[in-house]
Amino acid sequence: MPDSPPVTILYVVSSPHSGSTVLSTILGSHPDIFFAGELYEIPEPAWIPGVTCSCGKPAATCDFWRPVRKRFERTADVEALHRDEGNYRNWKSLPRVLLGRTPAAADFPQYAARLETLVRSIATESGKRIIVDTSKGGTRGRAYLEAASPSLQVKVLHVVRDGRGVVLSRRNREARVVETGGYKPHATLRYSLLWVGANLSYVLLFGLRRDRYLRVRLEDFTRDPDRAFDRIARFLSIDLSGVRDQVKAGAAFPVGHVIAGNRLRLSGAVRMRPEASEWTTQLPRADQRLFAIVAGWTARLFGYS
Template sequence: MSDQTPSPKVLFVAGTGRSGTTILSTILGQLPGAMSIGELRYVWERGFIEDHRCGCGLPFSECPVWKAVVEHAYCGATPPDAGAVSRDLLSRLRMLRIPSMVVRQLRGRPAVPPHPNDEKIAALYTALSQLEHPAVIVDSSKLPPYGKILERLPGIDLYVVHVVRDPRANAFSWRRVKVTGDRDDDATMERLELWRSSAMWVVWNYLVEFWWPVERGRVVRVRYEDFVDRPRETVEQIAQMLGLDTSRTPFVGERSVRMHTTHTVAGNPNRHDRGLVQLRPDEEWRRAMPRLQRAVVSLFTLPGLRHFGYSLRS
């Protein structure tokens, strides 16, 4: 990227899975000047290796946008060893490494140690910026350690949206069976035990807040429940932080959004939605989640419940 070309803004959507990050990211990607790319941290495994469908409906290897981006990123040469990059990221982003990450941060060192693969990751964002020319790249990769990798990549101007959802709703969603829609089979999304989803909810959300406090001015914290209650207001708030035009939004009503084709590489199945989409609160957990399970999740996440403004009574 030349010195005259401004660094692209990358909006990192952070939090835990099943918190509404995909639908929010997809809507933001409909704004003029913005491009939603889904969870790019998964592109190595789900794109290069497993050839999942892009948000446009084509396999990753056949999507004209990603074909051009990959060719441009690596100058027409053979792309990096996707398996090696994927394994490296899996190792560096593990929750068990969080204590050492925090210590490194407190000592003034990079929370996630630099690695040669970082240049290969950065090349994709640079190519996206140079070919598609978005003012903002919306990346819903969620995991805070991945955000710390992005934060120091050359040519990236990082902003953060922290999405939080009631941990009981989050845990209930992790137990649902959902077909991915990424391939011509009935593959389903990962399911987590209550204790695992609860632990992730606490660790990731507190870590996002520790690393990117709202006071920095480049961070917006959004509760899922507030987003689905006032989606237009939420999207406009984030757009204003990014300097995007809020006079033309995809909303055709307070809760109706017109979705156009995206080129997202991973995420919740709703990234494939097209046309007019109605946003509705997902409150099934309130009537379908057994009381004992609700109590277990509430106990595991009690400090965070109060901290992020949720009532102990569900």
């Protein structure tokens, strides 16, 4: 696509419950940025009947996603994209992605072309040049980096939230989901290890690409919003002062057209919460100590005490 204006995919990675949906929704209020949700769910389940877009309409008839799909299908095949998502979904496919455009990579170039067609279809229909994908998978992020070209720029934003807040949030969610109430045994150990594993894997996969990788801490957006938004603004070469001022004023940000991802997308609007430190009182002392033993060194690496 040599004559097309360049589009940028902003690929957001984070451990679950780290605020990436809220931050992406807020960034999506900028006139040049479109928050698309978790794009790995396209075409399935996002484009199958029964899925509701955050605008309230079925995804199949939504005023935004229906034309996106039409545009995609002008030059690419939905069935092939479906096969790609099966072939390249998980960690096992990472070696094939890392081989990228070498002859050994077999069908990767076609996958890369379909990824770009999808991103470009969204950019054209939204009229925006930066598309936010919060799929989070490391393999997909590397696939984007391998697919990068003069017409497709790729940036990775790694959002880290204090692991103790993540553990508390995931335990609370589990307690709501499990009807019997109470936590599963070892929940804190498991969530602490998952927090370490996810965040370290993102550092290993993306952290060396300093021109394409930025790590931010969720807490910095309430502690020092000027600096936090300024870092993203420089990373993306855009002016985020309007967005930053709205966050500082406590504004609510409407979710728009998001057909896949976090359930927050169906809540209509989101706000940047004041710094969440419930864990200091709600996460039992013994669990705080367990987190410190399992994850303390990683937390310090990210600047947490």
